[in-house]
Amino acid sequence: MGNITLKLLHTTMCNKDTKERFHPQQDAGFTLIEILVVILMIGILSAIAAPSWFSFVNRQQVNKANDAVFAALQEAQSQAKKTKLSYSVSFRTNSTTKNVEVTIYSTTAGISTWKTLGSDVGANSNQLLLGTNLSSANTVNPTSSTVSYPASSTSTQITFDYMGALPTLPTPPSFGTPIAPSTDPPGLKIVVAVPISANSTSPSSVKRCVIVETLLGTMVTAKDSQCS
Template sequence: MPNILSLKLLDSLQSHSRQPKLKQQYLANRPSSDGYNQQNAGFSLIELIVVLLLVGILAAIAAPGWAAFVNRQRINKVNDAVFAALQEAQREAKIKKLSYSVSFRKNSTTQEVAIYRTDIGISTWKPLGTDVGVSSDKFLLGTNLNSTTENTADSNVSYSLNASAKITFDYMGTLPNTSLGTSGLQIVVAVPSSANPTSPSSVKRCVIVNTLLGSMLTAKDNKCS
């Protein structure tokens, strides 16, 4: 005859064996009181629309600032190319003890530069900006150089460049027969105006030859007259 201890042990084992089944039945039959189940996971259509609208608003706010940044980077690169061209002509003049010139012109829609021995003349024009990855339609080129008198500054910068504009360095790298005016000899690159692509905006960069010795500096915006 089984004793009382054996009966209690048997009952305990049976109770433990029933617990997992009871738990599974409870979980299966439990109502979804918090309103969440696997089928409701993810975003609703309204939530997605709201997110897309917010992204669009943020993009519209950021786009003008990004475009302005890109434009500034472009004309910075072109201005560096202008500076390098002038330096190259001045350096060649000093090394070879000959006069060297830099000319700029607008040829149809292409803005070009040439570096050459003054006594030989221009052999090759090169599109300005291509070496730094900027196409001519992304900037305007202007100068205050007088088109008929060498190394002479006019009072205003012209962006038409109907005739080529030239700066000449003598065999010492200085500027012979120079009239610098009040603002020096300026080569200006500008971002086209959004209202009129043939007119410059206020975003400008320039190289200024400001002494008879051929000293050069760079400036921007309202300092590029």
């Protein structure tokens, strides 16, 4: 019995020595090199993903703002039809807050209050540029049909008559001169764009716009090069 016990004890000790020899225990945790490699990999992935993410966020912002421009124009047109009065919508950039603002009002009553564009849909309009190709209400700039930045409130007014169309009197609307190779007038454009850099007044290629195309007040949305 004693011999058997000694043999079992000897076998157990040998197995233990073998396990420790081929599977030595190590301290838990990571080495400094492993940590540095992980940090380096995170930095590389961030550098690759960041531009795409910022581009996505910018597109979302201009899409929201442009939806708000379209909704404001539709609201002014609807109010004109409903009340049988001339209604106008104007846009501007607040010189203090840098927010793009909008106001809808009876043309005879005049402007009362301004509202931050797209605030109800989460658009950060203070990060966007407001542009237009108008020189006055319903009139494309006669010397240049291209969009200019920044736009003032006096050059971003679009007015609808009591039928929701563009009034032809006393001054008929001007949709601008066709820009080759197109044979169609550019239309009345209200544009929101991402600036090329922070605090810049020059737009990047990311643009969205609403274009009033006809005397009946037909509106379409466009993007990027179509908003130039």
